[in-house]
Amino acid sequence: MTIDEELNQLDDSVRRLKIEYDIFFGGGAKKPPTELDWRVQALLKKYSDGRRLTYGQRYKFSAIQQKYAVFNSLWQQKLRIKEEGYRRPQDALLAIQGIRSVDDSDSEVSENGGAAHFSIVCSDVEEESSKVQALYDAMVAARKQFNAKGPAGTFESFQQFVKKKTEQLRKEYGSSVVEYAVEVEDGNVRLKAKAKKK
Numbered sequence: 001m002t003i004d005e006e007l008n009q010l011d012d013s014v015r016r017l018k019i020e021y022d023i024f025f026g027g028g029a030k031k032p033p034t035e036l037d038w039r040v041q042a043l044l045k046k047y048s049d050g051r052r053l054t055y056g057q058r059y060k061f062s063a064i065q066q067k068y069a070v071f072n073s074l075w076q077q078k079l080r081i082k083e084e085g086y087r088r089p090q091d092a093l094l095a096i097q098g099i100r101s102v103d104d105s106d107s108e109v110s111e112n113g114g115a116a117h118f119s120i121v122c123s124d125v126e127e128e129s130s131k132v133q134a135l136y137d138a139m140v141a142a143r144k145q146f147n148a149k150g151p152a153g154t155f156e157s158f159q160q161f162v163k164k165k166t167e168q169l170r171k172e173y174g175s176s177v178v179e180y181a182v183e184v185e186d187g188n189v190r191l192k193a194k195a196k197k198k
Helices: 003-025 034-046 055-084 129-145 155-173
Strands: 118-122 177-185 188-196
Touching (some): 003 055, 055 129, 129 155, 129 188, 155 188
Antiparallel strands (some): 118 177
């Protein structure tokens, strides 16, 4: 198998891994896809030094590596919640089948029309892409839960929107961070942004 073929296979495996983890966290599988995850990690390790890759192959490998790192960070967070049970209402919005009952004491979370909202504080979208991914997942989960109309859009377009909004609010209000919240009002899922001082 050529390097290009292996990189294509690696890209497909990361996509398949995301689907299999989604099935696992949704309660459709008893075990996480550890075997596929191990194969992906082995391929990532194989090409991590980049010595055998051309410039174009290095660029593609780096994009796959980044995508896996973002997903893996979220999977580890979800695995921890799945093992320990829900601690906060926003954990439920990450689309995980939990164990423990919801605890409403977290100050970051408020009740609105019977649905909890999920919030993050963000200052650099590029550096904090795992936070943005969690926000996107919470938005998609809330839209699914409340049967919101219209397409949810891709993560890439959502990330671009959050990046522009963060820069705009930081300039307008001279704030260091922006708080984003997924809220449900009268069955409508909305993303709200608010400038905050650290």
